[in-house]
Amino acid sequence: MSTYTIGIDIGGTFTDCVAVDGDGGIAIGKVASTPPDFHHGFIASIGAVAARLGVTRAELLARAQDVLHGCTVGTNALVENRTAKVALLTTAGHRDSIYTMQAGHRLVGSDPRDIAHLAAHMKPEPLVPKSLVVEIDERIASDGKVVVELDEDRARETVRRLASDGVEAFAIALLWSTADNVHERALARIVAEEAPTAFVSVGSDVVARVGEYQRTVATLINALIGPVTSGYLARLEEELRALGFAGGLSIMTCTGGLIDIAHARRMPLLTIGSGPVAGLIGAGRLARAVAPDEGTAVNVLTGDVGGTTFDVGVIRRGEPVTRSTTRYGQYEYFIPTLDVRSVGAGGGSIVAYDQDTRSLRVGPRSAGAVPGPAAYGRGGTQATVTDADLVLGHLNPDFFLGGALELDAGAALEALERAGRPLGFTALETAAAAARIVDDQMADAIRLSSIHQGYDPRACVMHAYGGAGAVHCPMVARKLGIRTVVMPLGDLAAGWSAFGVASADAMIVQEIPLLAPSPFDPEVLNTAWKHLEDKVRSALPASQPHTGVALERFVEMRYRLQVNELRIPAPRGVYGDAEIQELVAAFEREYELLYGRGSGYPDAGFMITAIRVSARARVSADRLAAAGGGEPYDAEPAGRREVVWYELGTVPRPTPVHDGGLLRPGARVTGPAIVEFVDTTLALRPGQLATVDPWSSIVIDA
Template sequence: MKYRVGIDIGGTFTDCVAIDTNGRVTIGKSPSTPPNFEVGFMNAIEAVANNLGTSLEEFLPSIDSLLHGCTVGTNALVEGRTAKVGLITSAGHADSIFIMRGGGRLANQTPDYIAHVSMHEKPAPLVPRSLVREIGERVTRDGSVLAKVDEAEVRAAVQSLLDSGVEAFAVSLLWSVSNDAHEREVGRIIAEMAPRAFVSLGSAMVNRIGEYERTVATVVNSLIGPEMTSYLSRMHDALAGSGFTRELGIMTCSGGLVSSTLAQEHPILTIGSGPVAGVVGSQTLARIGDVNEREREGDKALNTITTDMGGTTLDVGILSRGIPSTRSTTWFGQYAYYVPSIDVRSVGAGGGSIIHYHESSGTIRVGPESAGANPGPAAFGRGGTRPTITDADLVLGYLNPEYFLKGGIPLDLAAARTALETVGKPLGMTAEEVAAAAGRLVDSHMADEIRLLSIHEGHDPRDFTMFAYGGNGAVHAPAFARELGVRNVVIPLGDLAAGFSALGVASSDFLVVEEASVMTQHPFDLEKLNSTWSRLESSALERMVAQGVNASEVQFERIAEMRYSQQVHEVPVAAPLGEYTQSTADELVVEFEQEYARVFGETSVMANAGHQVSTLVVKAVAPTGTAGVLRESENGTGHPPLKGERGVIWYEEGLERRPTPIYHGEDFLRGMRIIGPAIVEYPDTTLVVRADQTARITPTGSIMVEITAEESN
């Protein structure tokens, strides 16, 4: 038997999913082990092997593809474990990254900060001014060379940076998107003088107009490059030491896979890739059809809100008619850079979010600080004393202290109560009162954030099915979906929802994205469009083949980013394949108008306004053939047998414990129904069905929680 294995490292747990050649799926979980994440990586594979009744050494040779959702780059940025980077740029442009865009001062800031103008500050620079060097080359907008590279000047700049202790280089020259020869020449010189240094070239990072964003991307790539190289090297050593010698596939933020070799050269592609994997898995499952049964018009049945609630964050994505929302601009703090990615927004609300007393306001608050994997919630018994949402869920009665992760982590109820009582003491609140308040706060907070995100994208959440996964998704989604007016909540593939992002990694396709700025007004320059499409597709195919993908398996998708001539923000539009004629170009305009009206409203469409194509994007995809993975679902009738009964506090009904039926997840079969309030305990997650909600099993083995129209507002 051969296996396709996907691994996703979260802030608290590392999840591993193995899909065999018959489509059967096995999950394994292990605590994450920062900063040495490769330890948790190997432990998670071993957990799957043990669940299959074998050892790690016997299981590894049967792995045909080993695929990884990697968070090392993200963690290095957040924790400040980055390389010392030197930036080389064109003469007169050393200040570009320091000036930044005007909106950068307010990006990702709180309303209180934005309201106090006198408090506004620029963020700390990614590279200190002392590590920026200018060289006197110059390329024009059309790619013509005005001033050649002076090799002696470049060597002096590189040596100066090396003398300052630089470990990595970022090279971002003006108009390198039109002609990258100068950047490649500087890269060659650096490689000669510092063969061990990590080097990023701006034209290889971002091939679109935007000097500031391109420079930020180049610097960020170099900041995390050495850490990523070290991590993947350690990972390869750990795997080779256990007998696995194949190359890893790495998940990217664009929603596909690349080889580990390419990931080491472009680690920026991995930032945020873990949450993206869950959206990809949701897209695969949503297309099967049995999880989106609410009657809607046409392909609106594929409208899906994805919610991944783990130990640290809630990650939210949107599938509109089955297509993920994407963005061309990504943010690191207040710094914007261009990298095409699936749009997933993170909210600081997870099972490990810390509950605390806010002295200034005299109130209980939740997050955004998290207990993480170490020490974790107080109930884990690993030295944590501050209460978390997991501790609150335990005290409320949602979680079974003897069956968390099938008993793999016994939960200390007394420790959870003590931690909650400490927080509630200034307000005279009991552990139960603090737990109920925290539960209501976190559920309402998540509902508010999802509502804002969906409305900002032009969507009404009441028109969507919600997918809820991650270890805590099934616990909280039935509550916050009710506040949103969502009628159907899907726990994808049942217990496998706890590792659903790992399943998304395992079912992803190999993907390469190429893009180029074109700037052509309607009627468009057809020669420019056709030549650019051809160049991008050739480059994408070359990169796919270099990763070992068979050229005959590669499929292309095109996207044109368009805007009204009087505006600066683009709208992505699906573009047809093939040679373009004027008729094809006119179709793009029609598609743009329709998409613009959907996002901004019919009245926002501008009559007699000019249209402009600013950027062309090509996606090269090599399908993996795993899209049809399903979970076997046995049949049953009536209700599953009771496992027992437990007193549970349902905060929406008060603080009295209500006797609540408890079911064993493995006894919950297709054809059976559970009417809430009820709790279904699985080895890796817990389903909390609220009052007047109904749960059943779909043909794929997913759990469908149906919320009545009256209850869902």
């Protein structure tokens, strides 16, 4: 019997599960998410995919080697303010650093117009109230020498008092703990003794690099979501074991790899944003499989249209674009992440009249999984993008999720008519306007992720996935001048992030601070690389089966008189003058790409601020294989229905409707057309041509 790797991604509206067998067969299951008890949806999604395979849930789990999970519990806890009561323990004299923030860092990610409007500047809500920030008598210098010994007796009294006040988690972030963390370790031991049930987040473990403010932010956020995430993962592991699963449970991270559950429970911060990141990993794997000889020349833009957000990522020269820092609102912290950017534009985005602008607004508020769009018939009364897609004729009310959920077209019409009434719009005109607005918002999001970072979207292939990706991305691509759109692996596009989780590698990232000005000493770097590579090898969990470990090196680097740091891939091997020159040249090329020709100041020299090593190990064999070729043929539609294409006006037009499950490699469909799959729908715009490739992906000439 075949064994399976199971990948599960929990979204704001749906939970997706894919099961990949040893022969490359892939099955998908999709169920509604179940906030706040997300584990119910997790287990139900396994049952959904088991039903499609014709086995019971217990049989599928018994044959599963690995369950790999994109966990959004921590993200949702932050968004919904369901975080723990946290106390921050910091060095005496540094109690206010988290509130003063760091220079202009409170403006990170802000619109330039907002930055220029000084009178309107606002600091964000504090991560923790001042009453729960406690100064600890201790001090370590920047060279690691102890200036003031830790007062353990007083620290013990402090921890005991905080625990009695109901503190659930402790964030320990002391000054210069990156030079020597002896005091942080001692505090962690005291917390474990005086508050044994509390979650402990230790700054030198969370972020091992210089930067007090960013390290403290990361340590705090890790503590805020620690209890809820750790508790969720513990319950999930227990339920899987009770259902007969004997394999390994691994968790997707924002860095693009998998960690074991023990690591995830200690470092839940790494799980934030892991779902969208997984889709980017899957897109890269597919792109390299389709064009193995062009791996370093692949440029892909990803568009993931879910129920709540539209997530955009970039794969440049075969590798996902990354950031050295992560943001939570106006807070920035040192955790590397794949650069996936999100906007509130998805199937559940609410369509409403805006009194302030006297216009129609789409998102960022979402109807979510509960109550969901008006058409779901679950109590929702506000119009959403899904309601608009239904009224325009893009969705089949009798075949949504293969008929598992019958859509109420009447409820959608009523909701859209109410939303457009202040503007004098009919329900159909409101639907067309909403679709145009949300497509424009998605196009703008891609511009921010590509053009504003020095990448031309017209030079990229676009991968469109998520439940509504194939409905909207063909038009979004046309607005951007993108010539090719790929709906990956056909119906699997609806659960693509779950596939990305199932195809990810085990990954451990370790870094150390290294303040090294140019000219760089090769021997200093050689010693540091050896130390870090030994450390990362030992951190790989023995419980995860893997077929080999690949190490990658990176440096954080900047010009000495400039502030913008870049993460640059570093050469392997033993360093000499040639490798140093290669490293500097790579930094200058990347800096010029992002900030423009002549923007750097090389005469001032260069500064390395940190070095990082990642270890990747395959959890399972790469099973992605072509379904087979086929002679080109023009597909025959299964029927016709009235569809509105807003670029042609608001008059419904008879449109061919195709059964996506009947299309074979070589099939061609000319737009306008609707192609229906069990879990998603392709809205092929007028003049576009779609072809099924050997991987069963739909390739659209936009």
